[in-house]
Amino acid sequence: MRLKLAATATIALALLPMSASADEEVNIYSYRQAYLLKPLLNAFKQETGIDTNVVFAKKGLAERLEREGRNSPADIVMTVDISRINELVERDLVQTVDSEVLNKNVPENLRHPEGKWFALTTRGRLIFTSKDRVEEGEITTYEELADDKWDDRICTRSGKHPYNIALISSMIAHHGEAETEAWLEGVKDNLARKPQGGDRDQIKAIAEGVCDVSIGNSYYYGNMLQDENQRAIAEQVRLVFPNADGRGTHINISGISLTKSAPNRDNAIKLMEFLSSAEAQRIYAEANTEYPANPDVDPSGLVAEWGAINPDKLSLQEIANHRNAAVKLVDRVDYDGE
Known part of the structure; x- marks a missing residue:
C-alpha cells in the first residue's frame, strides 16, 4: 500500500511508501x-x-x-x-x-x-485586546468576557471549533453547566459580529476596529509576529493570560x-x-x-x-470528558447564530 506524503504551501515533499511490514x-x-x-x-x-x-x-x-x-x-x-x-x-x-x-x-x-x-x-487560550481602546488590566479573566461593559466589543471564531469547545469544557469543569450556559449567553450578547474565521482573523478584526477583544491560541499570535506581512497587525494587540492570578490559564x-x-x-x-x-x-x-x-x-x-504562563492544572482528560456537554451548550444558546 502506498500513501502520499502531504505537500504544503511552503515545502514540497517527495512521495514516500507506507508499508505495514517495513523495517526501521x-x-x-x-x-x-x-x-x-x-x-x-x-x-x-x-x-x-x-x-x-x-x-x-x-x-x-x-x-x-x-x-x-x-x-x-x-x-x-x-x-x-x-x-x-x-x-x-x-x-x-x-x-x-x-x-x-x-x-x-x-x-x-x-x-x-x-x-x-x-x-x-x-498553548494558552488567551484574550487579545486592543492596545488603543482597552486599558492594561481592564480584563483579566474568561469570566469577565460576559460582562456588559464588553457589549458589541468581542470577536471570536465559531463556538463549535474544537479550541472553543475545549475552553467551554474547562468552564463546565470549573463552574458547572448552568453557570457556564449563563456565561456563554453573556459572551454571545457581547459579540460585535457573528462568529467567523480563525484565530488570526480575530486579531485582524481588532486591528481594523471591528472589535476590541478576542480569544485565540497563543501560537497564532506568535506566528503572526514572525510573518512580515502580519507583524504590524499583531503588534496592535495586547496579550492577556486569563485567570493567571487564580486557577490558571486554560491550555x-x-x-x-x-x-x-x-x-x-x-x-x-x-x-x-x-x-x-x-x-x-x-x-x-x-x-x-x-x-x-x-x-x-x-x-x-x-x-x-511573553513571560511565564500559569497554566490551569486541570486534567486535559477531564476537559475532554465535558466535550459533549459543551457542544450542546453552544447549540442551546445559538452561539453561532445571528
Whole structure:
C-alpha cells in the first residue's frame, strides 16, 4: 500500500511508501502539517537511524483508521487539540503505552490516565485586546468576557471549533453547566459580529476596529509576529493570560497516540519517547511558538519573551470528558447564530 506524503504551501515533499511490514520506520498520520514536524523527524533519524513517513490531513484521520482497521499502516497519530485525540480514544483506535520515559517527561494532567495519549506541546487560550481602546488590566479573566461593559466589543471564531469547545469544557469543569450556559449567553450578547474565521482573523478584526477583544491560541499570535506581512497587525494587540492570578490559564495541547494496529510498535514508542525529550521539546516548541509539555524544558524564543504562563492544572482528560456537554451548550444558546 502506498500513501502520499502531504505537500504544503511552503515545502514540497517527495512521495514516500507506507508499508505495514517495513523495517526501521514509523508511519505517522498527522493533523499537524508535515513541514512543522520535519526538524523533529530529522533529529530522530539522526539519533536512531529510523525513517519516518507522514500523511497530513486537516480532518478525517479517525474515520480513515476505522476504515483501514487492523491493516492500517499507521503507527502514530499526531493531533493539534484534546478533542481530536480524545476522539481516537472514544473510537478505540489507539492503545496504551506504558513507558517510564513518557510518564517522567509528561505531567500527569497532560497525559491520558491509561497512557492512550501524551501531550507534546501546550498553548494558552488567551484574550487579545486592543492596545488603543482597552486599558492594561481592564480584563483579566474568561469570566469577565460576559460582562456588559464588553457589549458589541468581542470577536471570536465559531463556538463549535474544537479550541472553543475545549475552553467551554474547562468552564463546565470549573463552574458547572448552568453557570457556564449563563456565561456563554453573556459572551454571545457581547459579540460585535457573528462568529467567523480563525484565530488570526480575530486579531485582524481588532486591528481594523471591528472589535476590541478576542480569544485565540497563543501560537497564532506568535506566528503572526514572525510573518512580515502580519507583524504590524499583531503588534496592535495586547496579550492577556486569563485567570493567571487564580486557577490558571486554560491550555490545549498538541499530542500523540499509538494506533491499535501499529505495525512498527517498538519504533513508534521510541519516537514518542524521543518527542518528549528535552532536545525534541526545544525544537518542537520553538518551531511552533508553543510551550514545552516537558516541565524541565523552559520556553524559548518569542514565547519566553511573553513571560511565564500559569497554566490551569486541570486534567486535559477531564476537559475532554465535558466535550459533549459543551457542544450542546453552544447549540442551546445559538452561539453561532445571528
